[in-house]
Amino acid sequence: MELFDNLLLGLSTALQFNNLLYCLIGVVIGTAIGVLPGIGPIPTVALLLPFTFGLPPESALIMLAGIFYGAQYGGSTTAILVNVPGETSSVVTCLDGHAMARQGRAGPALAIAAVSSFFAGTVATVVIALLSLPLAALALKFTAVEYFSLLVLGLLAAVILAHGSVSKSLAMVFLGLLLGTIGIDVNSGAARMTFGIPALSDGLDFVPVAMGMFGLAEIIANLERNEVRQVVSQKLRDLVPTRADLKAAFPAMVRGTAIGSALGVLPGGGAALPPFTAYALEKKIARDPQRFGKGAIEGVAGPEAANNAGAQTSFIPLLTLGIPANALMALMIGALMMQGIQPGPQVMTEQPALVWGVIASMWTGNLMLLIINLPLVGLWVSMLKIPYRLLFPAIVLFCCIGTYGISNSVFNVWLMLGCAMLGYFFIKVGVEPAPLLLGLVLGPQLEENFRRAMQLADGDPSVFLTRPISAVLLAVVAVLLLAMLSPAVLRKRTQALAE
Amino acid sequence: MAACARNPKDFFAGVIYIAVGLVAVWIGRDYATGTGSRMGPGYFPAVLGWLLAAFGVLSVLRSFVQDGSPIGTVAWKGLALVAGSTVLFGLLLESAGLIPALLALILVSAAASRMFRFEIRAAAGLVALLAFCALVFVKGLGVPMALLGSWFTG
Numbered sequence: 003m004e005l006f007d008n009l010l011l012g013l014s015t016a017l018q019f020n021n022l023l024y025c026l027i028g029v030v031i032g033t034a035i036g037v038l039p040g041i042g043p044i045p046t047v048a049l050l051l052p053f054t055f056g057l058p059p060e061s062a063l064i065m066l067a068g069i070f071y072g073a074q075y076g077g078s079t080t081a082i083l084v085n086v087p088g089e090t091s092s093v094v095t096c097l098d099g100h101a102m103a104r105q106g107r108a109g110p111a112l113a114i115a116a117v118s119s120f121f122a123g124t125v126a127t128v129v130i131a132l133l134s135l136p137l138a139a140l141a142l143k144f145t146a147v148e149y150f151s152l153l154v155l156g157l158l159a160a161v162i163l164a165h166g167s168v169s170k171s172l173a174m175v176f177l178g179l180l181l182g183t184i185g186i187d188v189n190s191g192a193a194r195m196t197f198g199i200p201a202l203s204d205g206l207d208f209v210p211v212a213m214g215m216f217g218l219a220e221i222i223a224n225l226e227r228n229e230v231r232q233v234v235s236q237k238l239r240d241l242v243p244t245r246a247d248l249k250a251a252f253p254a255m256v257r258g259t260a261i262g263s264a265l266g267v268l269p270g271g272g273a274a275l276p277p278f279t280a281y282a283l284e285k286k287i288a289r290d291p292q293r294f295g296k297g298a299i300e301g302v303a304g305p306e307a308a309n310n311a312g313a314q315t316s317f318i319p320l321l322t323l324g325i326p327a328n329a330l331m332a333l334m335i336g337a338l339m340m341q342g343i344q345p346g347p348q349v350m351t352e353q354p355a356l357v358w359g360v361i362a363s364m365w366t367g368n369l370m371l372l373i374i375n376l377p378l379v380g381l382w383v384s385m386l387k388i389p390y391r392l393l394f395p396a397i398v399l400f401c402c403i404g405t406y407g408i409s410n411s412v413f414n415v416w417l418m419l420g421c422a423m424l425g426y427f428f429i430k431v432g433v434e435p436a437p438l439l440l441g442l443v444l445g446p447q448l449e450e451n452f453r454r455a456m457q458l459a460d461g462d463p464s465v466f467l468t469r470p471i472s473a474v475l476l477a478v479v480a481v482l483l484l485a486m487l488s489p490a491v492l493r494k495r496t497q498a499l500a501e
Numbered sequence: 502m503a504a505c506a507r508n509p510k511d512f513f514a515g516v517i518y519i520a521v522g523l524v525a526v527w528i529g530r531d532y533a534t535g536t537g538s539r540m541g542p543g544y545f546p547a548v549l550g551w552l553l554a555a556f557g558v559l560s561v562l563r564s565f566v567q568d569g570s571p572i573g574t575v576a577w578k579g580l581a582l583v584a585g586s587t588v589l590f591g592l593l594l595e596s597a598g599l600i601p602a603l604l605a606l607i608l609v610s611a612a613a614s615r616m617f618r619f620e621i622r623a624a625a626g627l628v629a630l631l632a633f634c635a636l637v638f639v640k641g642l643g644v645p646m647a648l649l650g651s652w653f654t655g
Contacts, residue, residue: 053642056642167511169556169559169560169563170511170514170556170560172556173514173518173553173556173557173560176518176522176549176552176553176556177518177521177553179545179549180521180522180525180546180549180550180553183545183546183549187542189540189542190533190541190542192532192533192541192542194529194532194542194543194546195525195528195529195546218583218587221583222576222579222580222583223576225576225579225583225613225614226574226576226579390614391611391614392611392622392623392626394610394613394614395586395606395607395610395611396607396626396630398583398586398587398606398607398610399590399603399606399607399610399630399634402587402590402591402606403634403638403644403646406594406644406646407638407642407644410644410645412591412594412595415587415590415591415594416591418587419584419587419588419591422583422584422587423584426580427513427517428514430510430572430573430575431510431511431513431514431572432510432514432570433514449545452545453540453544453545456537456538456540457538457539457540459538460538461536461537461538461539462537463537
């Protein structure tokens, strides 16, 4: 019954007028940036982060979370109507969603995408509520030893699930961890690699790093591509899907939700993995795989359910363990820390209204999104008519003002610019920057826990193997590493990520 | 050297890793490493620096063995203009104020597009954007930025 009490507490928080308002602001912004290709939730959340400082913690998190899952809805609209993914998570929706639109069935495709997302969002909210309590209870038993092992597992998972070669992603994690050591060492008070710059003594602020690497660098890379955008223009009648459509889509919706919920929890899962896996599964079990790519409704329902479920369950490691599952959750950690809340398992017991309020708001948010997206779809379509050449200077501008606003210092603008150059370089050499950001955010925690564990064990590293939870976690790490070295698994992974 | 690499992407990524790793080790050469039970501030950066450099060497070596795709053309114009607009913003913000800094930023970055030209719609967008920033960020959210800086107000 504790679950009901918690959910009630959550609902009473989420239904407060100002929280409903921030939720609405979040999902509207989320839908907007989701619809627009070329700007994703990471720079948006990074941009709004400094301005959530004055809000109560629950309002801030509710709004930022709304941006994230709202973007999953918006992304599919663009995918279906323009055949350009609004977000990475909606890449596969292009295949069958756009095919349906070309057959004059844009209405049902949009409706099924929204309904699938809503269904998945509702189920995922329950999954989060069910899983959070036992996980948080387990996490309270953790000492520095277990935390270190868990962080290692999280970072490694981020490497495995990132695109590109494992060794390069691993190097990106090391680079991120190294950048994370910049600043004053908490144990000794010694300034490390600050180059005598006072602004660096608190460490590299990750907001300018994220904005540079994911915002500005993306813009520079986008400018190389030709802008071709053709909106399928048809009267969006028949938004209500037929009974046959629903019947065909429902099993795919359920399977997609299950896949998305499971993959979302994995650290490093990212936005692309759940929908791709769901699509591959639908194609595999379909009686007639030939239909896929030609407007199969399951090919819309499954991936759309998966990406929304995954987006939401990726909050589980953050809320229960204080560990971000992806780069966006790393920004959420930043939001918590700005509010003076140290992320970790104690947040669940110390701030129940915050945690359950955010969980409950996901459901109210999903309900709002259903309404925002279906009847108002015409509004979002008209947004697509804004050409990128008018849009990107505004994004550059928001990045600049946002980084300046964090601490009102021009230094952050220079830092963002440097990271943009680095980020553009990494785009060019085909390395994903997300593991770097995760390393940067987790680095201080990793070092702190490692040093504390070693101090407790008198410098004996075997402590990581003699404590059972830690040993299990490290065993998983070892198995994953060995599996990565095996050529058969490597080939499978390349296939899975390339599909 | 780079010309004979069969996978230029891996080659350059590796070079960066080696450079950053070694620079970190070199900067941190004076930090106390301490002992296993009481680690000094230099322990972690040194380990990470060497690890990063090692992976860089791996990447460079592999670039001579495995084939890969070329890096492709670099959009120098876009790169320079977007970077330049950010630099102008940083330089102008605290001296000339928000409005001139944003004007410079928008005009310079907009020039990065291949289809940059003057049109009424874009000009209207520019004015709307300036008004939006002044209202939302300065008035609404209270970011301490002067609309017009010391250059104008003396």
